Amino acid sequence: MSTITIPDLVAPAGSLRALTLAIDAGADAVYLGLKNATNARNFAGLNFDDAQVRDGVAYAHSRGRQVLMALNTFADARDDRPWRAAVDAAAALGADALIVADTAVLAYARDHHPGLRLHLSVQASATTHTAIEYYRQRFGIQRAVLPRVLTLQQIQQVIRNTGVEIEVFGFGSLCVMVEGRCALSSYATGQSPNTAGVCSPPAAVQWIEGPTGVEARLAGVLIDRYGPQEPRGYPTLCKGRFKVGDAAAPDYALEEPTSLNTLALLPQLIASGVSAIKIEGRQRSPSYVAGVTRVWREALDSLRNGERYSVQPAWQHELGRWAEGQQSTLGAFDRPWR
Ligand code: SF4
Known part of the structure; x- marks a missing residue:
């Protein structure tokens, strides 16, 4: 055997x-x-x-x-x-x-x-x-x-x-880019994912309740909008939904959560x-x-x-x-x- x-x-x-x-x-x-x-x-x-x-x-x-x-x-x-x-x-x-x-x-x-x-x-x-x-x-x-x-x-x-x-x-x-070392979150937060522990430092994360759902923002940058029943990922810039080019609606442009x-x-x-x-x-x-x-x-x-x-x-x-x-x-x- x-x-x-x-x-x-x-x-x-x-x-x-x-x-x-x-x-x-x-x-x-x-x-x-x-x-x-x-x-x-x-x-x-x-x-x-x-x-x-x-x-x-x-x-x-x-x-x-x-x-x-x-x-x-x-x-x-x-x-x-x-x-x-x-x-x-x-x-x-x-x-x-x-x-x-x-x-x-x-x-x-x-x-x-x-x-x-x-x-x-x-x-x-x-x-x-x-x-x-x-x-x-x-x-x-x-x-x-x-x-x-x-x-x-x-x-x-x-x-x-x-x-x-x-x-x-x-x-x-x-992580889709160079394993934790892309500059997306550094750009938004001013902190390095290398030494600040995470791509989205908790202090920079905001969840904002609105009439149609919840907005997820990182240092003010809108990453996603969730409907009331939609599952939510931790807000990471590479996993946000963005409107790219002529697309009719925002979608996951880089990676999904x-x-x-x-x-x-x-x-x-x-x-x-x-x-x-x-x-x-x-x-x-x-x-x-x-x-x-x-x-x-x-x-x-x-x-x-x-x-x-x-x-x-x-x-x-x-x-x-x-x-x-x-x-x-x-x-x-x-x-x-x-
Ligand atoms: S923001 Fe996304 S692609 Fe960039 S290092 Fe973090 S997990 Fe990786």
Whole structure:
């Protein structure tokens, strides 16, 4: 009987509570960030101080799971010391790997903590095996997280041509441009998605009730108008409805407010040799983390147990509860344009 290698399930943790729930729900690894600009989800009420990282690492390790630390922003040209200090902290606190995008941070980790695993962050936007091999040769990365713009065939092509482990996103919000580094929201809010934690900082978001529904605005810029019963996504500029050219009505010009959900493609992803499946959403609630992780654990285990795979309605129902705008998509896996 042929055996299949089940990928690691990598879950987000924006808090110690989310971390413990993720582990209890069956995550093989959790990823987290410190309470500063060294991680791309840097906003109030989220993330870990040193003591919490230590507690989280102890909790995960006592159950045979791993903690990956996201140091995935690009260092500030004026002062990169926080990024170097974060690498040192991750090593001292027992993180199993760093998730890094910036070559300067990769070089620092390589030179000062040669035993620490390095994962190339999705923020690095490495889409080809040659780019990934470059990072392996220069910095010794052992895993790369692929941007959410590749087809199954393109993922297979990458895996065939590199010895670096490949991680792909399975579920969560989508970004259509350079993985969190487009300038749309910087233009509207004056804040960088790189270091302000999110494309739409909560302080800039306005929901304005009117007689015909609700307007969503970001720093005053109208992103969408919703009818009374319409599901609402978090207002992100790339996912707004705009009137373009001669169009009769506003429509999604760039991307729709939906969540990626690749549950239907899981057997193909595994057959392709994917090493890890990632759930997006450190900014989401502990309940989201627990609910989504549990579904993916069950799906992966059903394949491990050799069961005939089919996406269970209960899984889709649960994921539908947590999807952005309560809608999901296969994203680039079935997008007609490239
Ligand atoms: S505004 Fe949209 S495209 Fe731009 S970084 Fe954010 S999610 Fe990505």
